[in-house]
Amino acid sequence: MPGSASSTHRPEGLIERLRSAAADGGEAKLKVLRELKNQIIGNRTKKLSYIKLGAVPSVVSILSSASSSADCLLVQCAASIGSFACGVDAGVKAVLDTGAFPHLINLLSHPNEKVVDAGARALKMIYQSKVAPKYDFFEEKNMEFLISLLDRNNENVTGLGASIITHSCETNDEQKILGDAGVLKKLIDLLGGTTSQRDASLESFATIIKENPEVISKFVGPENGRTWGTLIELTKDRYPRTRLLACVCLILIKNAAPSNLQSVGIRTKLILVLLELLDDPGQVGDEAVLTLSSFIADDEGLQKLAFEANTIDKLCDHMQKELLQAKRLQGIFMTLANLCSNLECCRSIILQSPKALNVVTAALTHASADVRVAACVCLKNISRSVKYLSAGHFMTEAVIMPLIQLLFDTSTSVQVAALCTISNLVVDFTMHKSLFVQSGGVKQLVQLSKSMDSTVRLNAVWALRNLMFLVDSRCKEGIFMELRALTLTSLVCDPSASVQEQALALVCNLVNGPVDSIEYVFTEDGLLLNAVGRQLWSASKHEVLIQGMYVLCNVASGQEFHKEAVMQQLLPQASSEDTQSIMVTMLQSDVAQLRTAAVWTIVNLTIPTGAGALARVVKLRNAGIVSQLKNMVNDPCLDVKLRVRTALGQSMTFGDFST
């Protein structure tokens, strides 16, 4: 029969007893401390509740007043404090606020090893939290103390030393001072110890060498045979976490200088070890797949090795097997994304497995934003395959609809990831672009192209540019109606040069295709064409100028009226006679692509069949453009050279004006 709970078993009762025990004898203190420890151990809710009731200051008060000979009491105090600090930042904060730190440090020099163990464990818990104070390695005293910890013959104390490094070493200078003080060597020595010593040492070893080629070249790497050999050996250790950490260290060494890990055998071995660790259902498996993902990122050679090691099959099997946690899914998608970033063979495998593609697509609606981003990146890299884009593989409702939904996501990083993926998918060559337009995608892309965030704006315009590539006339009209000349004009004049470049490329695609498409830049009194012309006169980035010049080139491939409008942009009547035409500046550019675009525009303007061709040739000659072309007949760029010859040939049909 349930009865009323005794007040002594409620947290308030225990706290009361804890406070009064401070005045009591050792036995009473011990009893209540044991009871408290048993209550909170592994129970986050209870920890928070006792912290709120002020249990920590009472425990610290008992610790500070305890005699150094009260070994059991010291152990119980330290254990309780360690438990409060374990995995709960509020606990760490409470422990630090009550001044427990120096008392715990004192315990490390206690003659009883059990007391030392308890003190070291509690301090280790504190250093595993982000809120722990940063250790100053530049204080000589501190470095001496740290080295003394690593030299102790006690795994908890050496583990504490390693935790301090893992927690506090962040800068290159800190890495260097630790290296110079011989810490790396001591950590290597500790690799021969117990499992926990090994893992703690590997973790802090990784912290010291991370992204620091100087430290690596000085202290580790294949030329330091012993270290290298030990790390290689540890990749075969019986404990999964040790194997993972050894791989992490070797990968960090390789990242600092790829020459450090040239052996294909070792590279493949690392991939296989990490793949095998995927079977670990916990944190090790999660971290292993993320480590694999970063290992192969930006390295086509490693991606090839991973492909040959059947990584894709293994990951695809794994992700279809069971309901996976967010972190695991994220790691799998990022690894698949990296594999598909360059290699068509990898994309083919996934695309030929409808189940695998379904898992990726389904993850676009996952509750975790990180997973949604990773699924987008994965799909984006898979869709770099022109072969499958050409087959219309991606332009299906199952893929497109969730992606369009992500454009409304509350997370900006998800929106950007979705925009990047859509940019690729809408290249689609199969005339199914209308599906995207009809599904409301364009409306939201246009909306995002007006975002205050320049990354969102850039990627929205990028997607519209790719959508506009070889689009049919009906869709083109729909997109333009949604965008309007005014929005497009402000994008062409955007403060960001990258947005300008994409917007101009969009306009270029807009006026390509059937000749009447050119009319789009003449709507609203030529608002858009004038904006393009202004950019050509004012922009400095060649990427912007190239796209702007191709817009004029495409317009100049139209009718007489269009050609004259381009002439007006290149040689405005308002400019004084001394003003050098932008065309001459473009032709003199060091960038071959810009010279090519400029000469193509002249080719289009001087096609002899046009009624106004002669007048245009005369104007171009008077502006010094024809003589500039003559200087370019042996341009180092073959493409430019050939177009210059065409342009000059066309100009000459009206007679040589050189005399």
Next chain:
Amino acid sequence: MPVRMVESPAPSNSSGANPGQTSLQPCSLLSVGQAFSGTQNVSSPQKEEAWRVNVRIQGCDLNHGYLCGTMEALNVPMADTPVVTFWEGEIVDTKNYTFFTNKWKATSEVDIEHWTKFPSFSPLLSQVEVDGGKSLDLSNYQYIFMRWKEQYFVNVGADCGLTIAGFYYVCFSCVDGSINGYYYDPNSSPFQKLELKTTNEGRSGFSFSSYELQ
């Protein structure tokens, strides 16, 4: 462009070439979005015949010597609609690919027999006979040699009675964008000639479009 199926096609080998830096310069007439039209002569001893053909470049990666696009055959007798195929091209840049095919049932003799049909190939012949052209520098050459291999039918089933088992030896002129090619398939009529010219879609000049994958 597909041709009439004579017998079931044998599978082709995949490429084993190592990617490397190309020695070719980009040519704007051979860039994505560019369209070409012309004919393929499919005459047999019994009958003179030519199919109208449209080509569109869809992808170009000069670093890997790769080009791809679609080919549309317009008046194929046994098809109700134009037949569209997707092809992938190997650009002979002497780094990623040489003049020797080494697959698709093409021996070096067959290669030379086809390449020599292009007048622009004759200055290269003697060196190609030695090493497939590996030591040639084609960076300033006004012609680009390629092999185009159709990979799949875009708008009809593989059971349409047509075959894409062969491949084309192609010569592209950087000067005017004209394309000449010869179809090779040991089971089809030899030396079917492909002749294409750049199209301007009713314009008085050249127009360009582009996309950029992320």
